[in-house]
Amino acid sequence: MDGKMQRLIIICGATGSGKTTIQNYLASKYGFERVITHTTRAPRKGEEDKKDYYFESEESFLKNHFVEQVKYAGFQYGSSHEGLKRAFEKSKTATIILDTQGAISYTKIVAAFEMIFWYIEVPSEKQLEMRILNRGQSEEEVKKRLASVEARRDMKIPQNLEPFCEIIENALWKDTKRKIDKLLEFGRDN
Ligand SMILES: Nc1nc2c(ncn2[C@@H]2O[C@H](COP(=O)(O)OP(=O)(O)O)[C@@H](O)[C@H]2O)c(=O)[nH]1
Numbered sequence: 001m002d003g004k005m006q007r008l009i010i011i012c013g014a015t016g017s018g019k020t021t022i023q024n025y026l027a028s029k030y031g032f033e034r035v036i037t038h039t040t041r042a043p044r045k046g047e048e049d050k051k052d053y054y055f056e057s058e059e060s061f062l063k064n065h066f067v068e069q070v071k072y073a074g075f076q077y078g079s080s081h082e083g084l085k086r087a088f089e090k091s092k093t094a095t096i097i098l099d100t101q102g103a104i105s106y107t108k109i110v111a112a113f114e115m116i117f118w119y120i121e122v123p124s125e126k127q128l129e130m131r132i133l134n135r136g137q138s139e140e141e142v143k144k145r146l147a148s149v150e151a152r153r154d155m156k157i158p159q160n161l162e163p164f165c166e167i168i169e170n171a172l173w174k175d176t177k178r179k180i181d182k183l184l185e186f187g188r189d190n
């Protein structure tokens with residue numbers, strides 16, 4: 001495969017903004033492979049090891065070869081060279097979900113693939129809370145998550161990430177899909 005043709009779509013945004021929903025849409029409509037990242041947080045109901053994340057212990061986490069790693073709401077998260085390679089073996093365009101700090105790290109690396117940065121926004125914090133609650137997490141869990149320094153930080157796009165990012169407002173899902181389709185149509189062959 002021609003390395004120059006590979007593309008990584010980096011998706012970031014507040015917790016509950018719709019990053020996973022968008023990643024799933026890109027997988028089902030366009031066949032874009034997901035880069036599975038590593039975390040020490042426990043799986044949520046319905047999440048599967050090696051599909052949603054590589055769920056790691058503190059010890060096993062350290063054994064990976066990371067492009068970047070962060071601490072988010074008290075847990076470790078990291079994207080590994082192995083994870084990227086596995087995704088690019090299956091499709092030329094891959095997608096990855098990162099916090100904004102991780103996305104900033106990617107703006108600084110020299111990579112063999114093209115990078116596209118998307119920041120997902122939701123019109124109001126109230127809507128965010130509602131969506132997270134609908135996802136099945138308890139009110140207490142949601143409050144705790146939204147109170148972490150990292151979650152607060154990622155509610156807004158950091159200034160040093162803004163020049164690299166396409167901001168996608170995820171209000172009505174059908175409009176979001178249309179926006180994404182347009183962006184990908186425009187990006188084709190560029
Ligand atoms: N930097 C970085 N962030 C990650 C990685 N994997 C996941 N994240 C981010 O970690 C944050 C927390 O993810 P998660 O626990 O799944 O919670 P959610 O955002 O509420 O679905 C999100 O902002 C993810 O984008 C990674 O490998 N590196």
Ligand SMILES: Nc1ncnc2c1ncn2[C@@H]1O[C@H](COP(=O)(O)OP(=O)(O)O)[C@@H](O)[C@H]1O
Pocket residue numbers: 013014015016017018019020021022131132134135170171172173174176
């Ligand atoms: N445009 C939308 N309108 C209404 N609900 C949405 C929309 N996009 C995503 N959701 C829902 O919001 C919740 C959070 O979305 P999710 O993709 O899990 O967010 P993230 O991965 O950013 O934390 C999920 O229950 C999802 O189905």
